[in-house]
Each structure stands twice: as C-alpha cells, then as structure tokens.
Amino acid sequence: MGCTEYPGETNIISKVIQPYPLTQIIDEPGTLCENEAGRFEAAIAGGGATYEWDFGPGAVPQTANTRVVNGVTWAVQGVKTVTLTVTRFDCSLSVSTTVTVNNCFQPLIVVEDLEAVVNGERIDLSWRADANFDEVMYFIQRSEDGVQFENLGALSPLHALPGGGFEFTDLNPKLGDNIYRIKYKALTEDDFEGYSTTAMAHFQPDGVSIITAYPNPTKGNLVVELLEPNEDQVLVEITTPYGQVMKRIMCPGSVDKHQLDLSDLPEGVYMVRVKQKGLRDFTHRIVKMDR
Known part of the structure; x- marks a missing residue:
C-alpha cells in the first residue's frame, strides 16, 4: 500500500564525491x-593534504611524512621500491x-709518465703511479711487436719512491x-x-748485428731477417751446437729477409750464426723438426 503517514515525501540522501588527491x-x-x-619530491596536492613516504627496508x-625528503640513502645495491601515499x-x-x-x-x-731508457747493456724503466688504496700490483710487461x-x-x-715514482730495470732486453x-691490478673483489x-x-749494443730467425721450431723453411740491413754482405752459417758447419750462405746485406732451406738437415738443435763486416758475430738457436 505504500507509506500513508507522510504522503508525498521521500528520503533524500546527499553524497559529495571527492576526487583522488594529486599523487605524483x-x-x-x-x-x-x-x-x-x-x-x-611530491607534487603539491592542496591544502590539508598529507604525504607519507615508504622507502623500504x-x-x-x-x-618520512613531508612533501620533500632529502638525504635518503641505501647501503646495499639493488632495485629499491619507493611508495608515496597522499591523503x-x-x-x-x-x-x-x-x-x-x-x-x-x-x-x-x-x-x-712511463719512460724506457737504454743504459749500457740494460734498459731502465720509470713511471709514476697513484692509487686511492694499497691493494694493487704493478706488472712490468714487455713486447717485441706491441701485441703479445x-x-x-x-x-x-x-716499492714506491718518494713522490709516487717507481723504477725497474730490464737486465736482459731483446735486440x-x-x-x-x-x-x-687491484687485489680486491672487483679485480679491477x-x-x-x-x-x-x-736496444743494439755496439758492434752486434741484429737478426731474427723464424719460425722456431721450423720444419725446413727458415727466414733470417736483418733488422737493420746495410750494404755489407752477410754470411749465414748453420752449425751444430758443437760448431760443425752444416750450411754456409752468402746473403746481400741490403736485403732484409732471406729464405733458407733446411729440409735436408736431420731433426735437432742448430745454431744460426750471422757474420757481417765490422760487427760482432750474432748467434741464434733454432730447432729443426720433421713433423
């Protein structure tokens, strides 16, 4: 039948819908x-707004409960989640x-400031180094080709000298x-x-003819290279370790590379002796292999 006591009247409910606060x-x-x-820093959300930050464990x-927070730190690396709640x-x-x-x-x-200076029969090295910790080593390395x-x-x-300098002497430099x-290298977990x-x-001591011979060991084909060729002829001798001459070849001194055929020699150790006018003899040890 409906409501008969208050005809024509209804219950009116009023609701105010508030927007979410600006949370940014x-x-x-x-x-x-x-x-x-x-x-x-959080955006200004308006009067009466509160700001709650959770930076995580x-x-x-x-x-923190301020709009701007300075000086937040973490002592352990990783991805940290930061949550802002605005009310x-x-x-x-x-x-x-x-x-x-x-x-x-x-x-x-x-x-x-790495420097290398020939000093008689040796080469003196010097350099400067600075590190912000003590767990470090300096390895002195040498190469003939700049690669290996x-x-x-x-x-x-x-071993540092006053002022952070270091010195090292190469007592057996290559010709x-x-x-x-x-x-x-840092001796730390980072291994930096x-x-x-x-x-x-x-390095060329006075009176020494500079050569190199390769490949070594060789299966028969040997290259003798003059690092500083000149006009004087070069005598190349292949001898046993006991001095027996197995081969003797005259080569023009103006040519830097000379091919030698050792395929007819038996396996073993041989000496390549180079003789050049006005220079001391130079001897290089090689190994001949058949396979």
Whole structure:
C-alpha cells in the first residue's frame, strides 16, 4: 500500500564525491650509488593534504611524512621500491617508483709518465703511479711487436719512491725494439685492472748485428731477417751446437729477409750464426723438426 503517514515525501540522501588527491612524484634520483643521498619530491596536492613516504627496508630514513625528503640513502645495491601515499579529505592514493642502487666504487689507479731508457747493456724503466688504496700490483710487461706481452716482474706500493715514482730495470732486453707497458691490478673483489700507455726503447749494443730467425721450431723453411740491413754482405752459417758447419750462405746485406732451406738437415738443435763486416758475430738457436 505504500507509506500513508507522510504522503508525498521521500528520503533524500546527499553524497559529495571527492576526487583522488594529486599523487605524483615529481623529483627522484632514478639511480644512486651505495650511501649516496637522494632527493624525493611530491607534487603539491592542496591544502590539508598529507604525504607519507615508504622507502623500504634498508633505507635511511625508512619512512618520512613531508612533501620533500632529502638525504635518503641505501647501503646495499639493488632495485629499491619507493611508495608515496597522499591523503586529502579522507581520500588516499598511492604511487610507486624504483631506484637502482649501484656499487659505484672503482679503484682509482693512475699510471703515467712511463719512460724506457737504454743504459749500457740494460734498459731502465720509470713511471709514476697513484692509487686511492694499497691493494694493487704493478706488472712490468714487455713486447717485441706491441701485441703479445710477457711479464718481467711486479712491484707493489711498498716499492714506491718518494713522490709516487717507481723504477725497474730490464737486465736482459731483446735486440731491436723493446716495447713496455705497466699492467695495474687491484687485489680486491672487483679485480679491477688496466694498462698504461707504452714506451719503446731500441736496444743494439755496439758492434752486434741484429737478426731474427723464424719460425722456431721450423720444419725446413727458415727466414733470417736483418733488422737493420746495410750494404755489407752477410754470411749465414748453420752449425751444430758443437760448431760443425752444416750450411754456409752468402746473403746481400741490403736485403732484409732471406729464405733458407733446411729440409735436408736431420731433426735437432742448430745454431744460426750471422757474420757481417765490422760487427760482432750474432748467434741464434733454432730447432729443426720433421713433423
């Protein structure tokens, strides 16, 4: 029958629909290093708004309730989630972002001013180095072609001279070009390493004819190369270790490479002896193999 006591009247309910508050992170670091301070800022949401930040476990501070937060740090690397909750007129809305925290430590090692100076029968090396820690080694390396290097020795910061200088002597340099570099390596978990620029010294003692012979071992075809050819003829002798001459070849000194056929010689160790006018004899040991 309906309501007969209050004819023509209805119950009117009024509801006010409030919009969500403006919830926006307008400034964030994106990436940080471990223990590097970051800044976070929320957009102004209007009068009466409150701001609640949650920077997650491991953050300092872990939470904050101001619109702008400075000095947020993390001590451990990883991807960190940051949540902002803005409340206004009893309405709340949350947004999140991420910050990548990296281990940014890189050992600072500087090696510079590498010099190589011929000093009689040796080559003296010197360089300067600076590192922001003590767990580092300096490896002295040498090459004949600038590609393949061999280690000659190693020094630690304990060997540093006053002012950060280092010195090393190559007591057995190769005839011809000697190319040096310093490899530095951090003795840390990062195992950081690098190289200096190179320095070159040309070693030729007075009166020595400079040659090289390759391949070694050889199966029969041997190349004798004069590193500094001149007009004087070159006598090349192939001898046994006991001095027996197996081959004797006269070569023009103006030609730098000479092909020698040793295929008729039995397997074994031989000496390549080079004789040139006005220079001391030079002897190179080779190995002949049949297979």
